[in-house]
Each structure stands twice: as C-alpha cells, then as structure tokens.
Amino acid sequence: MTSTHAPAVLVEGLHKRYGAKRAVDGLDLRVEHGEIVAVLGPNGAGKTTTVETLEGFRRADAGHVRVLGEDPATAGRAWRSRIGVVLQDNHDLAEITVREVVHHFAGFYPAPRDPERVIDAVGLRPKASTRVRGLSGGQRRRLDVALGVVGDPELLFLDEPTTGFDPQARHEFWDLVERLRLDGTTVLLTTHYLEEAERLADRVVVVADGRVVAEGAPADLGGRQARRARVRWTADGVTHEEATDAPTALVARLAAHLAGPDGEVPGLQVLRPTLEDVYLGLVGGDATAASGQEEAA
Numbered sequence: 001m002t003s004t005h006a007p008a009v010l011v012e013g014l015h016k017r018y019g020a021k022r023a024v025d026g027l028d029l030r031v032e033h034g035e036i037v038a039v040l041g042p043n044g045a046g047k048t049t050t051v052e053t054l055e056g057f058r059r060a061d062a063g064h065v066r067v068l069g070e071d072p073a074t075a076g077r078a079w080r081s082r083i084g085v086v087l088q089d090n091h092d093l094a095e096i097t098v099r100e101v102v103h104h105f106a107g108f109y110p111a112p113r114d115p116e117r118v119i120d121a122v123g124l125r126p127k128a129s130t131r132v133r134g135l136s137g138g139q140r141r142r143l144d145v146a147l148g149v150v151g152d153p154e155l156l157f158l159d160e161p162t163t164g165f166d167p168q169a170r171h172e173f174w175d176l177v178e179r180l181r182l183d184g185t186t187v188l189l190t191t192h193y194l195e196e197a198e199r200l201a202d203r204v205v206v207v208a209d210g211r212v213v214a215e216g217a218p219a220d221l222g223g224r225q226a227r228r229a230r231v232r233w234t235a236d237g238v239t240h241e242e243a244t245d246a247p248t249a250l251v252a253r254l255a256a257h258l259a260g261p262d263g264e265v266p267g268l269q270v271l272r273p274t275l276e277d278v279y280l281g282l283v284g285g286d287a288t289a290a291s292g293q294e295e296a297a
C-alpha cells in the first residue's frame, strides 16, 4: 500500500514545451488521497499535457512529478495497474462487443472489479452485446469510463469525461463518480463543465497559460471578496446595492425599515456570483466576477 502521508499526486514546477510553445509553464499541483480535484482552464491551457504527463504518456522537460509515490516517466506495470485512465480520445476497438472488451481489460489487472457490475454502473447493460462500432458517441464515452475503472484503480484520471453525454447520462456519470469517492478512489478530472466541477470536486484548480492561477473549494474559489453576496433594493425610485458577507442581516434591516404594507421590500434581490462568474473572472474570459449572470438566491 501507499504511504498515506505522501500525496497521491505531487507536481512541482512542471514545464513542457512544444517547439516555441510553452504548453506547461511552471505548474504546481497536489492531490491528496481520497480527494476529487477538478482542473479547469480554457482550451490550450495545458490541462491535457499535464494529465498525460502524470499518466506517463508524455515526458516533462523539467519539474518534479510523483504519482502514487513514483515518477510516471519510469514507473512500471505494478504502478500502472494502480491507476485508471480515461483519455480524451477514445481508441477504436470496433469489432468486439462491450462485454468482451470490458472483460478483456479486466484481465490486465491483478484485482479488477467485476466487469458485469462495471457494465451496469456505466449504464451499458442494454448494449452489453453490441459491437463497439455500433455505439453512439456518448455510449463510447461510457465504455471509456468502464475501461478506466474496471481495474479498481486507487487513482483515476478523467480527461473531459462527460463530453458528448446527454444531461441524463451526465447525471448518471456523476453518481458513478460519487460511488467511487465512497470507495476511497482519488480522482483527478479535467472538465469544461463548471457544474460538473461544482458537483464533484472537493477542490478546483484553475489553469491558464500553463500555470495554476487559482485553487480552492468550489464555494471559496476566487476568495471571499469575489464570493460576497450583493443585495439590491429600491427606495424612493432609486436602486441601491450593497456587497455583504451577511445578507440575511442586511435583508432583515431593510425589511424593518423599508417594507411596504404587503411586508415586501421593493425590488429586493440577493445575488451571489456563480462558479462560472468567478472562473470567467479568473481566466479573463469576461468581467462577470463582479457583475454578471448571478444566481438570485
């Protein structure tokens, strides 16, 4: 077993260039055992390069990388059997059936999950006897996830796992990841779906231009200031707005002083920035961190 003192993933000062392009430029990352960490970032930020370096598929130019205590560049088969990988590009296994491929992959691992239960867990039971070639895009993605988890990995990498899923499949996938969490699986995922990060991740790491620009629990990302609620109300035809850490107390004061005969404060709204607002503010996509499409709470 792994020492529980060392993190599952430790990256310090990772650099990777492709020609003149600095794809990863001094990235630091730490994932504790049992944690679910979501890496967010715009297209080309360096997420896949980082994850594929952690999986041992790409070589770092510089930096210290340890995954389950080993350097992925030199780790062997025993190490590989302890990680699960769901890549962004799925590989074609067109002519064999879902059942055959899941059983086949299970045979690569010393202590796999029951392949039939994995087929159930990813919702492919009705397609178990279908050739891979006959699956839809979303069903193929589910198969990728099945192949990533059938080895019962300690650490699972999911690179944009729900791209192409319909909303129901996405929710089913999230339930599957929640069950993996209960089993103690550590998960590092990349995603472009803020809702996915918010739903699954203990911690979100935002990457831009090959570096980490922010990290924290989904509810804390961007710091307290960016997360303050704003209370809006109307008095004498003028709209007022106040940012506050204690919106309930402010609303109570407004109610005591400004409520009309119907008990309502005119124009009252409590606005909280969403994770998407904060994210867009961080990566410079939009200045909505302070004035965007907030959730009315």
Ligand SMILES: Nc1ncnc2c1ncn2[C@@H]1O[C@H](COP(=O)(O)OP(=O)(O)OP(=O)(O)O)[C@@H](O)[C@H]1O
Binding pocket: 018, 021, 022, 023, 041, 042, 043, 044, 045, 046, 047, 048, 049, 050
């Ligand atoms: N094999 C390669 N050869 C040359 N350039 C590459 C290669 N792989 C990635 N890049 C470049 O490195 C940068 C980072 O790419 P990467 O795929 O890591 O980003 P990403 O954050 O995963 O993006 P996306 O969200 O679009 O998947 C991009 O500018 C990309 O064009």
